[in-house]
Amino acid sequence: MQDLINRLNSVCDELPYQSSWFLKDLLNGAEANRSGDVVVPSASTRKIAILVSALAGVNDGRFALDQPVLIQERYQISDSGTFQHFVPGSTLALRDMLVMMIIVSDNTSTGTIADMVGLDQVNALCQSIGMVGTTHRHGIPPGGTPCDHVVEDVNATTPADVGLLLDGILRGTTDSEAAARLGCTPDLCQLAIDILSWQKLAQRLPAHLPLGTKVAHKTGTGIHGRNNNDVGIIFQDGEARYILAVYTEGLPQEMPDRPMSGFAAASDQIARMSRLCWDALAVA
Numbered sequence: 715m716q717d718l719i720n721r722l723n724s725v726c727d728e729l730p731y732q733s734s735w736f737l738k739d740l741l742n743g744a745e746a747n748r749s750g751d752v753v754v755p756s757a758s759t760r761k762i763a764i765l766v767s768a769l770a771g772v773n774d775g776r777f778a779l780d781q782p783v784l785i786q787e788r789y790q791i792s793d794s795g796t797f798q799h800f801v802p803g804s805t806l807a808l809r810d811m812l813v814m815m816i817i818v819s820d821n822t823s824t825g826t827i828a829d830m831v832g833l834d835q836v837n838a839l840c841q842s843i844g845m846v847g848t849t850h851r852h853g854i855p856p857g858g859t860p861c862d863h864v865v866e867d868v869n870a871t872t873p874a875d876v877g878l879l880l881d882g883i884l885r886g887t888t889d890s891e892a893a894a895r896l897g898c899t900p901d902l903c904q905l906a907i908d909i910l911s912w913q914k915l916a917q918r919l920p921a922h923l924p925l926g927t928k929v930a931h932k933t934g935t936g937i938h939g940r941n942n943n944d945v946g947i948i949f950q951d952g953e954a955r956y957i958l959a960v961y962t963e964g965l966p967q968e969m970p971d972r973p974m975s976g977f978a979a980a981s982d983q984i985a986r987m988s989r990l991c992w993d994a995l996a997v998a
Contacts (some may be wrong), residue, residue, distance in 0.1 A: 719746050732963040736873035740954050741823050748876035753847045754961045757934030758819045759945050760869045767836045770897030779809040795820025817912045828853030836977040847872035873959040876945045918944035921985035942980035957997050960984045
């Protein structure tokens, strides 16, 4: 593991911005991190906790997966996702809104579901499982937030917190007690894994992995491209192999040493780090 840690840190050290990460080897339980407990803007990786909170609401009877949910104009204010372009008044099943919130990071869905669930409920779920560095402040990030905002102004988390959540969801697919700690059942935890594995934004964690590798993950893009994050569970031959959460912060508009944006460089960085983990941890 130490050689892998050194390689991951070497990738981060060569770049002119902040990088933090959390890794768990699911074969033997070994964990490692770089600034894993440092609070950073979560961007859309926060939507995993919103997904789980909504599924907990299904489990306790507040919601139903097939209940119709209205697309309202007041939530069509973000440039993330597809429902911003729909005619207000359309309806979709809650399950489909959850899918769109994750697989294309749709913010119309996110704002709608966050208000249905309540951010207090989302924060309570996070705190209950030990995500002590995580705070959900906004259903949809407010417009006009400056690029140089402080982390206390936005939704925030840590790599280790999100790794803990992903590990809990995975455990919940086969362990009813682990699922209950999330307010869910094993079937609902499996639905969460399935939805995460349908992710369409595949330029980060999956990009350098063998074609067809299953990755249950959620990306995150910060305000004005300040951050580029991806967190997920990587599978090999149907078995969960490792959890990797990578967060970047303070990305430059243009890289000083190459003709690309900081955001593009971070996407490649995350893909490279995921491949290093695959090469070190995949079972031959």
